[in-house]
Amino acid sequence: MQKIYLLTPGPTPIPPNILLKMAEPIIHHRSPQYEEVFQEVRENLLYLFQTKNEVLVLASSGTGAMEGSVASIFSRGDRVLVVNGGKFGQRWEQICSTYGLEVISLDVTWGEAVDPSLIEKHLKNDGSIRGVFTQATETSTGVVHPIKEIAEIVKNYEQTLMVVDAITGIGVFDVPMDQWNLDVVVTGSQKALMLPPGLAMASVSDKAWQFAKNSDLPKYYFNFSKELASAKKNQNSYTPAVSLIIGLREALRMIKEEGLNNLFARHERLASAARAGVLALGLPLFAKSPSNALTAVKLPQEIDGKKLVKLLRDKYGITIAGGQDHLKGKIIRIAHLGYITDFDLIIALSGLGMALGDMGYSVNLGEGVKAATEVLNGQ
Numbered sequence: 001m002q003k004i005y006l007l008t009p010g011p012t013p014i015p016p017n018i019l020l021k022m023a024e025p026i027i028h029h030r031s032p033q034y035e036e037v038f039q040e041v042r043e044n045l046l047y048l049f050q051t052k053n054e055v056l057v058l059a060s061s062g063t064g065a066m067e068g069s070v071a072s073i074f075s076r077g078d079r080v081l082v083v084n085g086g087k088f089g090q091r092w093e094q095i096c097s098t099y100g101l102e103v104i105s106l107d108v109t110w111g112e113a114v115d116p117s118l119i120e121k122h123l124k125n126d127g128s129i130r131g132v133f134t135q136a137t138e139t140s141t142g143v144v145h146p147i148k149e150i151a152e153i154v155k156n157y158e159q160t161l162m163v164v165d166a167i168t169g170i171g172v173f174d175v176p177m178d179q180w181n182l183d184v185v186v187t188g189s190q191k192a193l194m195l196p197p198g199l200a201m202a203s204v205s206d207k208a209w210q211f212a213k214n215s216d217l218p219k220y221y222f223n224f225s226k227e228l229a230s231a232k233k234n235q236n237s238y239t240p241a242v243s244l245i246i247g248l249r250e251a252l253r254m255i256k257e258e259g260l261n262n263l264f265a266r267h268e269r270l271a272s273a274a275r276a277g278v279l280a281l282g283l284p285l286f287a288k289s290p291s292n293a294l295t296a297v298k299l300p301q302e303i304d305g306k307k308l309v310k311l312l313r314d315k316y317g318i319t320i321a322g323g324q325d326h327l328k329g330k331i332i333r334i335a336h337l338g339y340i341t342d343f344d345l346i347i348a349l350s351g352l353g354m355a356l357g358d359m360g361y362s363v364n365l366g367e368g369v370k371a372a373t374e375v376l377n378g379q
């Protein structure tokens with residue numbers, strides 16, 4: 001028998017009350033019952049995104065909201081600056097290029113955060129840049145980018161939008177959309193929202209809606225203007241993922257009850273414990289400015305990260321993420337967002353110590369757990 005522990009940066013575990021809600025008999029989406037559910041979801045999404053702008057909900061993974069942001073708001077040949085410090089920065093580039101935008105790649109060493117002054121330099125030198133695209137957390141490296149500082153620069157440029165992939169950010173740490181003048185913020189269901197994959201969300205500022213009016217890119221399903229008109233009627237343009245929306249209502253109720261400040265503090269505390277835990281095992285952090293969503297850990301050269309991840313999963317029932325692209329086998333990523341709690345983390349650190357021992361790497365078993373527990377206990 002094996003018990004499964006999921007500590008990946010998406011999907012994340014789902015609280016039992018949400019699972020039970022999603023298991024209830026499905027309702028029809030063109031009905032007053034659904035509209036009541038969706039109205040509550042819409043209201044509570046404003047709270048989560050800290051915005052007055054509608055948060056659109058789409059049936060797709062998070063990438064759908066990224067694609068929709070490009071297709072619905074930008075126009076053929078627009079020049080955009082993309083922060084490229086990992087797998088998901090690359091995704092912005094690929095989507096923008098696919099739609100015929102002219103991409104300027106701001107390459108950032110994987111594991112490092114972007115320097116906002118470089119963005120300012122680009123914007124000062126090139127008045128034709130229409131958008132700055134970045135991640136809140138670059139999940140492939142565990143780095144948190146300085147969104148607030150970047151947005152403070154971008155807001156001075158009337159013809160430039162600040163587009164944030166906060167798929168691993170919303171519900172983890174503070175990303176106050178309106179207060180920071182963010183123009184597009186997207187997220188997905190399978191991260192801090194504690195839901196299965198399948199929902200993407202995007203909110204768009206007034207400034208960005210002005211751009212959308214002139215957008216000449218092809219779009220059909222991911223058409224934000226169309227989706228906005230539907231949302232205003234508590235509806236969706238196409239068949240929504242009804243059960244996921246019902247789960248989302250429950251998740252948002254939980255988040256609202258906890259309160260955003262408590263939610264962010266909880267993630268910060270767990271992240272601090274995770275960092276202390278891996279450091280105590282003698283493993284350095286990979287990210288120079290680590291996110292509170294996940295901890296990326298550099299492995300010793302003699303440890304094959306792919307084998308380590310497999311061993312943890314198959315022998316101990318603990319699923320964490322490995323590295324992507326050139327980081328395959330070189331780093332591991334332990335998530336601590338959403339419905340991941342103190343003891344999930346303790347189990348992961350304990351298992352990590354044991355698995356490293358199995359692989360012949362000498363660790364002080366229990367040191368990781370001890371260090372993490374001290375942080376969690378506020379010592």
Ligand SMILES: Cc1ncc(COP(=O)(O)O)c(C=O)c1O
Pocket residue numbers: 009010061062063064088091135137138139140165166167168188197
């Ligand atoms: C920062 C970030 N952006 C984009 C994505 C892509 O989202 P999805 O896989 O839901 O399409 C992810 C998923 O892991 C992510 O972490």
